[in-house]
Amino acid sequence: MIKVGIVGGTGYTGVELLRILAVHPEVTVSCITSRSEAGMPVADMYPNLRGHFDLAFSEPDADILKACDLVFFATPHGVAMRMVPELMAAGVRVVDLSADFRLKDLDTWAQWYGMAHETPEWAEKAVYGLPEVARAAIAEAQLVANPGCYPTAVQLGFLPLLENGLVNPARLIADAKSGASGAGRQGKIGMLHGEVGESFKAYGASGHRHLPEIRQGLTGAAGADVGVTFVPHLIPMIRGIEATLYAELKDPADFDRLQALFEERFRDEPFVDVMPFGSHPETRSVRGANQCRMALHRQEQSSIVIVSSVIDNLVKGAAGQAVQNMNIMFGFDETLGLQAPALLP
């Protein structure tokens, strides 16, 4: 059993970590912090956890955190950045679910997050925690930057195309859609049920923070600069991301081997499921599960490859992937605590 701490546990990724860890056989949660809710029992805020955790939210306490084997950060950006050095020095391992360590180019980071990065040395050392790309490095890492939700769905869908150099890297389009839980649990008018319900819209269409993260990942896969257009949209539902990806095959004849290529690429991945050619993955098929499902499409004799990729933004897009990373880091079976099927319907 390892001892785990969670910093910033009042948001949706915090409760999702607890939901998953409640049935994880190798983990004890020793603290969950929240400045604003210190003292409140976790189960009072999240009654689904009644009977599962006796824990109350506590003020962040460096000594308690340093006694953990692993600390998850489920905080707004700018928090982990400042707390990580002390934990690193104490030998604690960290999975940061915020954006603090995802980008290697810190000028870009500063531009999108509106502040200078304060611990560039750790930004450099952090491993970007997409297991399907960096499993070995994650296993050795002390600090893992857990990928963003959109970047997970988009990168996984493009990977086999870019790694094999099959498509024009300059003209990638990712039209992505997310449920409302992606915006977190803060009292914003724009995220009220009365505003989000029964409506659909694009947002951040002129530029979104996940764009540089996606570009960085795709550039890595392509081994060359990529041009990617990324438009997120808000779906009137709670959980789930669907990304429809468009890329132009350099040689349309390659269409014949794409399905096999995708299946081969993810054959040993426990959490990526390539459906039969022409399938339509539904977000509900991954609701609550640490899964990415995807399928390929072609329209008539077009040279455009279409990939539809779905995840649960709170699981494979956040807390589930964080636990997957933890499993890798501590040598547990990678699927431990993550085996239950999605909740459908």
Add this chain to the structure above:
Amino acid sequence: MIKVGIVGGTGYTGVELLRILAVHPEVTVSCITSRSEAGMPVADMYPNLRGHFDLAFSEPDADILKACDLVFFATPHGVAMRMVPELMAAGVRVVDLSADFRLKDLDTWAQWYGMAHETPEWAEKAVYGLPEVARAAIAEAQLVANPGCYPTAVQLGFLPLLENGLVNPARLIADAKSGASGAGRQGKIGMLHGEVGESFKAYGASGHRHLPEIRQGLTGAAGADVGVTFVPHLIPMIRGIEATLYAELKDPADFDRLQALFEERFRDEPFVDVMPFGSHPETRSVRGANQCRMALHRQEQSSIVIVSSVIDNLVKGAAGQAVQNMNIMFGFDETLGLQAPALLP
């Protein structure tokens, strides 16, 4: 490991049984039948089960079913009634999720279900499977009638009041609301998203099939005839039932001891959670979980006790309770396969 068969697996309770059994350590699902979909892999219809089951739907086959230790019926009414005798004779145990064996008064059954009961001897022998009332009998039973969804939420909320004779049994009101999955997975126009979404209505307000089942259970608890008014409503969501119950305390002074009484009544029940007085249970706090949560309320100096009781209609109201019954019947830990917290948000 026991071998389990599921008859009629294409509906929502069928897939829910599979979802739960997928992580049950003592069960192997050996067959799941469907006349209409025979041959189709289960995971083609329910992609959340991809990677969990290799099974395909099959024609019902008496020999295969008779080789099971337990058979679940997730069929429309009238099916289990006819197939049960052969399974009983073969020594197979059965949990019937349909309404065939719930009512002891077969004239009432015939009136509400529009056909004569064909196996009255088994209707008499069947144990009504509400574990909080009949655990010992369930453990011994060969045939368990799994309770309806509304009756589960309503009975659990009224039980402590009636068992202790605290309220006027002639004037009980149960105003209940359910998500759309309660209507099953059939192509009815009235259950289209375009009809159900963004709207709310009562239905069956002049009489619903669950009324006699509720009355039978409450009469048992009260040890006397009860008068109960039951109005179900349709909520524009998928899973969840909330029942708001109204009863008149014979002696308003009893209000002071109600909370303790409820807590005591359910103290040892793993799947009933009495929240603090004045709480408001949310259906999402039990989504996907085999839980009933309830709370008590009083308005000013009124003599009316208000109980709000929530369940997931597909879990504690159907498949979860069926697995709970199975656990009891086979001497497994009652919570096996049913421990995961609800999916919130």
Add this chain to the structure above:
Amino acid sequence: MIKVGIVGGTGYTGVELLRILAVHPEVTVSCITSRSEAGMPVADMYPNLRGHFDLAFSEPDADILKACDLVFFATPHGVAMRMVPELMAAGVRVVDLSADFRLKDLDTWAQWYGMAHETPEWAEKAVYGLPEVARAAIAEAQLVANPGCYPTAVQLGFLPLLENGLVNPARLIADAKSGASGAGRQGKIGMLHGEVGESFKAYGASGHRHLPEIRQGLTGAAGADVGVTFVPHLIPMIRGIEATLYAELKDPADFDRLQALFEERFRDEPFVDVMPFGSHPETRSVRGANQCRMALHRQEQSSIVIVSSVIDNLVKGAAGQAVQNMNIMFGFDETLGLQAPALLP
């Protein structure tokens, strides 16, 4: 054409007033105030009004308001109370959509709204604006207190029973359910889509501000004290209220004449529709429309009358009823601007 002002226009009732008044042939909206959004064009906040209004939100200006023929208050409680005297003195007529003038008992008002009433003389003079009860007084009134949403649905459904003394007035139950827009447009965590969506719960079950307003209205109808239990619930949708009402007939034989009695009571009411006995009114059948639809039910030989009553909380429960009151006050056809059918589906 009359000149109309709206105070506090950024909430859902404010935009709903504008939506309705946009097609009202006898009204010009001369100002809409908002301290927080002064200067912002109304159509920037509510793009559905692009092309309909050139207006921007403005600071409240007494001179401009006093130049209006009618001022609507769509403010939190406590605001209209203070501004009304100056408008009254100027001869301006007011329809207050807030709770400030709804209760005649100001101790009760103070208890539920957490402040002392500052203009008791106007609380006394204000006419409670339920046209089906007080049409003549509304026509003459300078100050109309527009009823609350729940109280509208509940009172209309109980009226014929109480006015005719047919039911036991001590034991009325109103189980009511509302869409999320009833909570207004403020950044409360509890009203986020992630909190409200796909869930259902009771709230205010131990006491809600609309309870004394309901009791006042029903007492008036009964001509005697009433005992009413009122439990509101939150539906995961935007617009609509359904109230299921339970009352005990003194003489069950009266069931035979109830339908005729209800139809007769509302025969000349343009905005109350009594459906055939045993119907189930849907909230979507009144979405966007100034309608109350209701239907009666009886279960077997019970003495309990069940009434299901639906309204759109923002229309007949707020802005629509306010415009209906305006029409009455200014001698317009009562249905002017309110004739369009509900938006279904």
Add this chain to the structure above:
Amino acid sequence: MIKVGIVGGTGYTGVELLRILAVHPEVTVSCITSRSEAGMPVADMYPNLRGHFDLAFSEPDADILKACDLVFFATPHGVAMRMVPELMAAGVRVVDLSADFRLKDLDTWAQWYGMAHETPEWAEKAVYGLPEVARAAIAEAQLVANPGCYPTAVQLGFLPLLENGLVNPARLIADAKSGASGAGRQGKIGMLHGEVGESFKAYGASGHRHLPEIRQGLTGAAGADVGVTFVPHLIPMIRGIEATLYAELKDPADFDRLQALFEERFRDEPFVDVMPFGSHPETRSVRGANQCRMALHRQEQSSIVIVSSVIDNLVKGAAGQAVQNMNIMFGFDETLGLQAPALLP
């Protein structure tokens, strides 16, 4: 006043026509046909129309239809095709909301709709009823093919780019999303609330019937063949389409004049609203209204133009556009009956 008939009125476009025509000052609906529901009062199926129409559904009767000034077809494909010649011969004008007369290439039509076209002469004469493109021809037409919902949103958004030859016509992408009402009102399991709710998916990604219609329209606008990839998605809501369009500017310097170009193109269009550059149109801003709202976006220095275009699929995407066409055909003010703002929230 003109006399109007509706053939096939039980679906969502049928009730939507009635909702709009209920307040149209120049129209009397003289019949609404349905073979399956003949005899049923329209308001029994659609209670929002209680008090608005006394009409019952009737068997289609050629004499009654021929006595109409205009007949709307709201039928599945294949019906209007057969009935139109008789109406044409009788001098009746027709707006066909089905797909029968939308495509000029009848081989393509046969391929996508699975039957041979039976009245090719009328397919040739029919005017494709997108008023923003063909207003003059619509005014003169006897037979108008009302555009599909997706094609309306997609064409309007691409028009200014293609008409002015600003983008590469070979590489257009339309990622479109629709509410569930677009699938009509038929008892399909896949459209149940339990299937559609809280989930999102692409469908028809390998090819959808609206693709050839979109291609035909865009080819017309470009004056040259276009290559377009079109992927529709299903949103868990009832009404609304959002299409995010991607096109590559031939000369990125043209970005500077795009906004002015779009505004100019639609300046005189009553039902197309170009929002400020960088806006995010919401489907709710057009709910129930005959509007298309759109906005332009650019990401960093990309050469990709992004257009987000929204309509209500039942209004500007079906019944509203049909009434707009009727207004044009009969010389009424084009906005008659279509002026009310959208229902928001």
